Structure formats: C-alpha cells, structure tokens
Amino acid sequence: MIENLEKISLRQVIFLLVMSHLAIVLLSFSSSNQDIWISEIFALFYIAILSAPLLFLSKQFANLTLVEYIPILTGKWVGKILGVLYVAFFLFNATVDLSLFDNILRPINFPETPDYAIILLAVTSCAYAVYKGVECIARTAEIFAPQILAVIILYTALQVNDMDLKVFLPILADSTFSEINSLAFTTAARLNEIIVLAMLVPTINKKENINMIFMWTIILTTVFSLIIIVSTLAVLGIELPKKTFDPYYLFIKQVNIYDFITRMEYFMVGAWNVGMFMKISLWLYLATMGLVQVLGLKRRKVLIIPMAIVIFMTALKTDIIKSVVVFYILEYYVPNINLIFIFGIPAIVLVMFFLKKTMKMKSDCNR
C-alpha cells in the first residue's frame, strides 16, 4: 500500500522529471555533425511512440504503480518475476548514474580522491533523501529546478557574443535520413523517465492530467537540451565536442566577460550535482517501493540501507567505475535495455490488457 500522506503536485512532477533528464544531457551528448539539433526535434516523435503503452496503462490504472498492476494483467508469478526485473532495472540505472557522476566529477576537481569517498558521500545523501520520502524529493526539485534552468539560460546568454551560429549550415546536407533517424531513435531511447512517471502515478494530486505532465516534460526537456547543445556547438565548433566527455563543461569554462565574470563553472557543476543526486534518489526510491510491492512488505524504510549498500558495492567493485566502460555502457547498452523495459514489456502487457477486456466483454455478452 502506498503511504497515503505523500502527495505531490503536477508542477513538482514535471520539474523532477525534467531535472533528472537534463542532468544527463548536461553531461554528455553524442554529436556527429551539425544536424544534431534536427535529430533532437525528431526524437520527440519517437519518444511519443515509445512511451505510448506505458502512458495508456497508467491512465487505466490510475491508483496503482507499474509493479502493482503487472501481476493483475499477467498472472501472479509472471508478474512477480517481472516486478523483480523492474527493480533490478532501477538499481542498474542507479548504479550507472552513480558511476557516471563519479567519473565526471572526479577528473574535474579531485583527481586523487579515491572513488569510494565521492560515492560514499553521494550514496549517503541520496539514502537520506529516500528515507524522507518522495514528497521531499519532489519539493526539493521544485526549489532547485527554476534556479538550475535559469543558470542554463544565463550561461547561454553570457556567451552570445562568442557564438557562431553559421556552424550549423548547411542544414541537412551532410547526413542522410537514416542517420538522423537512428540518432533520433537512440536519443529517444535514452529518455527513461516515463518509467518514473509510471511508478509515481498514484502519488500525484490530480490524476487526470498524466498526459499533460508527460507532454510538458518532454517539451521542456527538448527545449533545454536544444539550448545546451546548440550553444555548446556554436562556441566550440562541431569537431571539438566529439573529443571530450563533457562538452558542456568545456563550454562553460570559456565564459569570460571583461575578465571579471570568469571561472564560474562551479554553478553548473553544483546544479548538475544536485540534479544527479535527485536522479539517483529517485531510482533508489523506486527500487525500494517496487521491492516492497513485489514482496508485499509492510515498511519501506528498512530496505533503504541494504539497497544503498548494494549500489555502493556494485559501483565500486565492478568495472563500471572506469570511465571508458561507463561511457561505453551509456552509448550502447542503455538504449537497448531501456527499449525493453519502456516499450517491450509494457507493449506485451498492453496486449494482454486488451485481450482480457475483449474476453470479458465476450463473457459479459454471453450472459
């Protein structure tokens, strides 16, 4: 049973989802040539398609989370196995995000600090946030999100003089339709926030507007991703971002107004820091909640420490911590895994939903 006291409002959900996606975009985006902004816009279309099953199912079962209504539609044991798979998926995301966070933060400022110090601090903060509940995470998102979005716009505004938008010409000349297509598809597959939405549906205040929440989320995400990508490419050129892991950080380092407003990259790093913490706390929260619902436990909070330790150990002990491995995973494995969990399984479940409905209608008619 969901704790009835925790309700979050529409605005909070939107901010939460937007921030947790931007946290990754701020970090690394793959760019091939100057038409990347077209594939970003194109990805909207793919996102809509990929998320349709989950949205539809969430509207039908507005009071239950994903893990709760899968057993209803697919039978008890299959549902439990799928639920455990989803919990593993959340933990996997949390681990990947954690090592991504460590890999980017460490070379910037603390090259000699051992990984476990940074990850320990991150896991402790996120575990505390999960302990307080999703309401608190959502409220924190509401406090920080406007400032983070304002900081992104501010950095873009400060560099307007140095931007060379002609870099984006000639439009559509260098890439074929299939290239844009595949890039758009991969970009769309990275947006796995729809699962977060599906799991958080029961805790939202007014449930009729799930579609609106989703629409606002992807519009805001796309707009801000475009701002980030366009400004980075305009200042750094097309080729240079391909060589670094964190092009937006490089972009920020170039801010230099009259030699006075300079060296202010830590605003962005702090903002990204908070965004990643929220993302990781969110995954951890979903994992605990999912496990509670799969196993039918009473209290959620006992699970926090074991799960935190699991993520901590996985992030440290396996090879994930190496930067090359993490980015490889992010490029190649994550989109495919996302596809299975966002689209594959819900599509099957949706089909079963329709089957059951028609079967029942038939049995109703027969009576």
Next chain:
Amino acid sequence: MKEKSRLHLNKLSTVISEVSHSTVKKKLYDLKQLITESENITAKIAQIITKLRHVKATTVFTAIAANKSFLEEAFKKSGDVTFNEFATFSGVKVLIVYIDGLVNKDTLGRDVIDSFIMKSKELQANTHLDSKILKNLIAAASVTETKTMSVVIDDILNGYAAMFVDKVDTALLIESKGWAKRAVAEPDTESVIRGPREGFIEDIRTNTSLLRRKIKNPGLIFENFIIGKQTKTDIAIAYIDGIVNQAVLGEVRRRLNKIDTDSILETGYIEQFIEDSPFSSLATVANTQKPDIVAGKILEGRVAIFCDGTPHALTVPHLFIETLQTSEDYYMRPLIASVWRLLRILALLISILIPSLYVALQTYHQEMIPTILLLRMAGSISDIPFPAGAEMFIMIIFYELLRESGIRLPRAVGSAISIVGALIVGEGAVNAGLVSAPVVIVMAFAGVAGFVVPALSEVVMIYRLLFLIAGTVMGLYGIVCGIFIVVIHAVSLRSFGVPYTSSLAPSDQGIFKDFILRFPLWAMRKRPAAIEKDNQQRRG
C-alpha cells in the same frame, strides 16, 4: 472478482445512478465535521478530567473558624496569606482571606469592606443572609460565589480575595488583582524604526488586552488553559473565528492538553512540548514580543499562545518564509521592502556559506579565484602556521565566544570587552602572524550578516559550523552535498500539519508576493494559501 472490480472502478456511477459526486462529497464533509467536533469534545473532556484529579472535593464550612483553620492548614501558615476578621454593626462576622502583594488593598478596603459595612447597616436585622444578598452588599465589579474549597484556594492564589460570612456556606470571591507590573515598553530585542513600540509584558491579561486593542472583532477568541501541575500557569490561545485554520486549532488544543509536567515557566517550555521536530535546528514555532506582529499573524489564520509570566508569545504554524519577514516590511513601501527582503535572503546565505566557501576555494579550488585575488590571498597567508580550515574554525569559535559574552556581561564592562576583542583579534593576531587578514574579514562579514536575520540565529550558527567541516573535508562538493541534505531536511518538516517550506515548495503565488519581493498591499488579495485553504479572500 477483485480484478473485475478494479478494472471497472471508474464506471460505477453508470451502473448505480443514485451515487453522484455531490452526495459523496457532502457525506464526506459531514464526516469531517463530525470528526472535528468529536475532537473538540475529547479535548474538553481531557481538560476536565485533569482538573478533577487535582481537586479535593471539600466544601465551604458555615463556621468561619472552621474555614480559617482549613485555609491555614492548606497554606501551611505561609507568611503572606492574610486573614482579616471583622464584624459588622449587626454582629455578622466576616472573614476575608487574601495574599498580601497580590491584591490591591485600596480596592479591598474601599469597595469591599467599606461598602459591606455601610450597606449592611441598611439591612434589617435577622435577615437570612445568603449569597444573593451578600453580593449586593459589595461594590466590586466581579464577584463570584462558590461552595468548593479548592476553587477558593485556587482563586486566592490568583489574586482574588475570599470572603466568608458566618453561617453562610457559600464563599464569595472578589476580584481585586493588583500586583506589580512592568510598564508597557519597547522590547529590547525587537526594535523597529517604523511601527508601534508596544511590547508584551509578563501579565497575561495585559497582553490579551494589547491584542484586543489591535483587533476589534468579536471573532477574536481567547481560550484559557491551565497547565503545569505545580505552577498552574495560565495559558491562553488566541485566534479569529472564521479565519483560523480549524485543523491547526484542533491540533493546538490537542497538544496543549497532552502536556503533563510540573512547571511551565515560559513559552519556551510549551514550545518544546508541542513542537513537531524537536531535534531539528529549524524552529517550527515562532515567538515574538510585539502585539502587532501577533495580530498580523492571527489575521492570516494562525493561532497565538500566551503564557502568564513571560512577554514572549508563540504563534503556530511557523513557516520558513516568515523567518525572513519583519513587521516593518509591511509598514514600509513596497520597493524598499522588496530590496530589504532580497538583502535579507542574501545575508542569510552569506552568513552560512561564506566561511566554508572561503576555505573550500582556497584549499581545493584555487582555479575558481581570479588570478589577482589569488595572488593577494597567497601573499597574506604566506607565513600563517595553521591550515585554512583550522584557522577558520578557530575564528568561528572565537567569534561565538565574543558574541555570547557580549550578551551576558554587565553593561559597565561592555565597552572594555569589545575593545579587547577588536584589538586582540584585529590588530594583534594579524600582526603577529597567527591569523591572516582575509580570514578575519570573512568572519566579520559572516558575523555581521548573521545579525540581519535574528530569528534564525541558531540555525546560522549550527549550519555555519557544519558547512565549514564539509567544506574543509571535501571542498565545494561537500558544500553542495550539505546544501542538498539541509534542503531535504527543511523540506520534510511540517509545522502543525502545514509544510514548513510552504511558499517555496509546494509553491504558490506567495513566493513572489510575499517572500522574495513584497508586492504592494493592495496587490495582496489573498491570504497565504498554505495556511488558509478555505478563506482566502482578504478583501471583499
């Protein structure tokens, strides 16, 4: 079966047509009313039960001597309890008992004894005296009668004078309070440039009268409680019926009734018993000494709690945005008030974060500092024996010692101590090379900024230290983690059911109108949405 019902949940009304949204809503509303009423009744019953437990059910004796000996026994012959026996011309014996120092002896002499004796002359002889006739003989404003000794004892302790008449088994209690009170003056710790300078004093009745004078509304209701087994302190809660948030009111009553302790000496005691998060450094209950602040808060739907014996009144619920507001904000014009608000937010952030930011930047992130500034800093710290974190830590301790001693010391020595502090730290230590000048400047800046928001002084002190530790250990990453944890903690607090960070998150229009800026008064049409869910219109 269960699956079927779940799948068709939203189609119930198509099957059963009598069920409609409005009836369900009405029933829910009735249920809610019932629950609040029963809660009120429970609270009252609880109060009565506690009262009953302390009472010895003894009744007033008819013979004066018996009354006198009973009272002497009850008060254990305490020196200030005075028994005054006299007899009227017709031979009626009267005993007056009062506590010296608590009663106004002029009133007693003139309105009670004098008028009794004079008026009893007009009585015919051998009239059967009973309480009604006796009441007419006394010219005091408030006279009550009782037959229970415990009530007599309680009221004598509260400044009443008890009058026993021979052969009558009712005691008359005459109110004649007249103890020494402080004059109403401007409170020391909350001085303003513009605004009224009245402050509460230690007498609860004067305090409630000060509040009455601000709000001339029959809806302003004071409810009395008596809390404290030994001290039996008078507590009063104040609210405006029709504006107050009923849930908060019910909760306040419930929590006050649950207090079971020996003594309540100050509203601080009450605060610690009823507050939501005793271990958090962020206070969820506000206190103030000024009646206009209390009036402003009551008018927004809050509840005020007064305690006899202290000039500080509590107001609940207390939200974070209130800590940055002062009463002067509303008396000044909007533009300057907005500027002051922004300055206050800035001062709060500076005071908490600057010491740790300085240490973090200097130790871990030297590339964030502009080159010329870095060279100057490097020059001035070049031969200091301590690392930056330790230096700042020493300075914080020194500053807190200075501040605390400044509050406690007697006025005569005050200027000497401040000179010693300034000279020793400012000149001597820097010249001797023990601390560096930038550290002193940073600490002074943080200290001065910390006084701008006095309501949060404990928060500032504790968090400054914690952030300093975080900054020394992990640099800016530690500070960002610290900010995250602090925000999560602040956001999870509730003050009597209302979220603590109410206008920030969940956000409403109040964030611009009353927190970051201050809109003109004619633009603030609604009461704060967090507290006032039902009666939001301020005007019209």
Next chain:
Amino acid sequence: MVIRKRMFAITLILVLALLLTGCWNRRELSTIGIIGLIGVDTDDNGIKTTLEVINPEKSSTGGGGKNEIPFKYVQSSGKTLSEAFRSTTLRFDREPFLSHAKEFLFSEEIARNGLAEHLDVILRNHELRLSMHLVIVKDASAADVMSIGSGINIIPSSYLEDLLKQHKIHSTSVDSKVLDFLKTYNDKGINPVVTVLKKVKKAKIGAGKSAEYELSPEGAAVFSKDRLVGFLDGQETRGYNWVIGKVVSGIVVSPTPDSNGTTSVEILEAGSQNEVEINGNDIKIKVKINVIGMLDEETTKIKLTDPAVIEMLEQANSQVIKQEVEHTLLKVQTEYKSDIFGFGQLVHRKYPPEWKNMQDNWNELFSQATIEVETQTKIIDTGKSSLPAKE
C-alpha cells in the same frame, strides 16, 4: 528500537570519521606555485619547458621596497609536455599550479613540426584551460622572450596579456587562443592563424634602469593544418583581418588625391561579406569590405566642407584598403597555399555536395582560385574641426 538507533548513530560516526581522515586533494596555498606563462622549446631530449612562477607579495609590508622580483623561472625537460611539467618538481620547491597560466608560448621550431600533438594535454589535463593565449615566438627561443617585461606591469605574463589584448586598437595583430586554434585546425575549410611574438631592441631613453628589449606582437603566423608555413607582417595581418571582418579599430593612412599630403581615417566599424561561386572547375571568390570611418588627421589644405571632397577621400581610403587586402590574399595564395580565411567553409555551406569532393585538397584549389576584392568606405565625421590646420 533503541539499539537500532544506536547502531545507526555509530555507523554514521564511523562514516564521518572515515571522511575526516584524509582530504586527498587538498592543496594549501603555501604549497603551490602559481604559473603565469608557459614556454616550450625543443631540446635534445625532447622538449624543454620554461615556467614563470609568480611570487605572491605580502601586501602588509608593501611591495617594491626591496627590489625583490616577484617572479622566478623554472626550466625542466622531458619527452612530452606532461612529463616536463612533472619534472619541475625535481628542481623547484612548489608544485606548479597551471590553472592561472595566461599564455602558452611555442618556439618556431616546434610549430614547424606540428603543433597539435602538444595541445592534447590542454584538453586532457583538468588544470589547463582552453582560453589561454597561444603564441608563436619568432627568431628567438621561448625562454628568451619570457623574461622580458618592459611595460608598466612588472610581471611578464600580465604585461604580455595586456599587450595582446590591444590588438583591437590597431588591428595589425591577432589574438588567438588555444580554442580558436583547435576549432580551425579540425575544420577542413579553414586553417589556423596564430599570434606571433618578436623580441625588439629598445632605445634607451633617459637615465635610470630600463629594459633592453621589448616585445612586439605585430603580424601573424600562418599555419597549414597544424604546421607553421610562414609569417605575415603588420599590414598583411590587417589585410587578413579585413577579410574575416575582425577589424575593430585602426588608422588607415592614404595619400590625399591631388596634393602631397596624407589623410588618416580612423575606423569605426568594418565588416566583410564574402561569397564563393563555382562554375565547373572555376572557383571565384568575391570579397566585399564595408568600412565606416572618421577623419582623424589631414595634413594639407583641402576643402573638407565639400561633400565631393569627402567622397574623394573615401575613394582614396578604399583604394588603400583594397591594396592591402589584395596583397595579403595574393601572398597567402601563392606563397603559403593555405586557406586561412575560411572560404572553404563558405563552399561547404553553399555547395555541400561539391564540397565532399573538394575538401581534401581544398588548399590546392584555393591557391588557384580567382579573388575579386571590392571595398567601400564611408566617412561620417571629420572630427572636431572642419578645415585643416595647415593653410
């Protein structure tokens, strides 16, 4: 429940204690040496780096009283730049802190052999910033040039930085940063242009100690891909700046027509519009330069209040600019064969399919292209006075 709370508290304390035991990345200000300039030369071993370390002065005792120079030099060598940076700690008592370094000086030799391999450390190392100025040193070694600081500012790195920033005033030099170099190097349609620095002998004026040499950034260094191929002098650099539209201010001196005086026009605004046209194998480039100027000095007597006279001056001015630009274009085309102006980018934008075939030998094609130059000047102001001083 109490036991659980106690265990939680103990774990928390242990965790915190763990964090307090070491702050691994801590650098006290008294253990780092702040580097202002980095100079790179070739050595038998590989490369030799010279670092200028700034000595922070104590402000309380006042600066300058004791003749103590506020900077020191450290030299070290190694096979690559990062090895050389590390080995400075063998000889110096402070660890080099590179984030505040303002300029990166390379000697001519290294530039001729290819610069890109040395710039990888800037991208990869977390301390170095891409916004450092990149400078090639001509006819001297970097270490030589680094010790010269003969302006108002004593510290050579600040002196050099202020000197480089003044390129906007005279427009006969360029101010290139590492970021600009990397951007133009990667792009196949444009080649890098880098600031060049020369050591110039200074005349001794007045008594007292003064420096023997001063630095001059006039001119520019032309690269093809990442190898240095040649230099431009001051006027030619300005021609380059005209073409790419980066002239911000400057003085154009032209002979006054019909007399033997000179006119000096101060540039207020200048812009360029370039176009490329391809007909089969013929590449035609059109450069159009618009200038708005103000009359700054006029040495002979002409009637400046007549609009026709002003028009004449405008024409003379345009002519001078056209000659500058054409001279530069010719030199770069024939001698250096390197497209530093970005015409390749224009071809890419206008003819994308043809560009695919042309991009690999664009420099050759560029050197055979025909270029037309058109200039137009507008003099909007004659300064404070109207008629010339000389009668």
